[in-house]
Amino acid sequence: MSSEQQHFKVSKHKEYLYVIKENISIVHPVYTNDPLNMYLILGSHSALLVDTGCGLFPLKPLVESLIQNRKLIVINTHTHWDHILGNEEFGEVYVHENEAKMISKHYNVSYFEDSPNEIVKIYEEQNFLIPPAKVIKTLKDGDLFTLGEIEVKVLHCPGHSPGSICLLTSKGELFSSDVAYYGDQFLPRLDEFPQVLDTLSKLIKLCKNQGIVEIYPSHRQYPCDKTLLTDLYNGIENIENLWDTKKVFDFFRAWQIDDDKFRYYISRE
Numbered sequence: 001m002s003s004e005q006q007h008f009k010v011s012k013h014k015e016y017l018y019v020i021k022e023n024i025s026i027v028h029p030v031y032t033n034d035p036l037n038m039y040l041i042l043g044s045h046s047a048l049l050v051d052t053g054c055g056l057f058p059l060k061p062l063v064e065s066l067i068q069n070r071k072l073i074v075i076n077t078h079t080h081w082d083h084i085l086g087n088e089e090f091g092e093v094y095v096h097e098n099e100a101k102m103i104s105k106h107y108n109v110s111y112f113e114d115s116p117n118e119i120v121k122i123y124e125e126q127n128f129l130i131p132p133a134k135v136i137k138t139l140k141d142g143d144l145f146t147l148g149e150i151e152v153k154v155l156h157c158p159g160h161s162p163g164s165i166c167l168l169t170s171k172g173e174l175f176s177s178d179v180a181y182y183g184d185q186f187l188p189r190l191d192e193f194p195q196v197l198d199t200l201s202k203l204i205k206l207c208k209n210q211g212i213v214e215i216y217p218s219h220r221q222y223p224c225d226k227t228l229l230t231d232l233y234n235g236i237e238n239i240e241n242l243w244d245t246k247k248v249f250d251f252f253r254a255w256q257i258d259d260d261k262f263r264y265y266i267s268r269e
């Protein structure tokens with residue numbers, strides 16, 4: 001088997017839904033949220049790829065073999081490195097308008113220079129500057145993609161990052177990106193927590209009103225049920241009570257706080 005075949009793990013989760021998993025800890029051991037889940041939703045005439053991963057090995061040939069003759073739409077849920085470094089393989093990539101600038105130019109991953117892992121040589125060969133997609137198209141809240149019988153709606157969910165989005169399908173799946181997953185959480189500064197909590201309460205309400213039972217996060221386990229959203233909401237709301245337990249975590253320029261369900265990295269900048 002070639003290294004790229006070992007690298008991505010593909011599973012057919014439903015007739016119309018593939019999950020392409022990639023371990024991100026191989027880039028740097030500080031990243032513990034394995035695997036990254038990329039999703040491929042197949043409609044009758046178009047397919048939608050959710051995120052493009054770490055850009056270490058070719059992803060496009062694998063995606064093309066799964067979608068056959070369908071037209072491919074590629075979306076980045078947000079512009080953190082593990083979701084976008086495969087963009088250059090694709091002609092056109094959609095991202096929320098708040099983060100379009102981040103991925104319109106070469107993406108600097110020089111923070112991996114000191115990684116103990118051999119694989120970062122792949123980035124080093126590119127001087128730690130990873131090329132962008134040829135065309136970046138912007139998204140806003142409420143945008144709709146029709147893949148055939150399946151429709152996918154864009155929900156702007158700022159907090160984890162300013163342009164984070166979730167995707168809601170007409171079949172009731174919620175793709176929650178890094179807005180909600182079970183794993184180590186990357187949060188903005190404390191004064192931006194109201195926005196994080198607003199987003200989570202919006203999603204909790206949506207699940208209640210639309211009877212959504214399946215949440216597909218971009219990291220670790222899937223599908224999750226809506227308890228994930230309330231667990232995370234309650235945990236983040238409680239962080240101020242644990243503030244005295246914070247430790248410095250320099251690699252992420254963050255404070256680290258742990259509770260019994262999550263580890264939180266809270267930006268110091």
Ligand SMILES: [Zn+2]
Pocket residue numbers: 080082083178218219
């Ligand atoms: Zn991520």
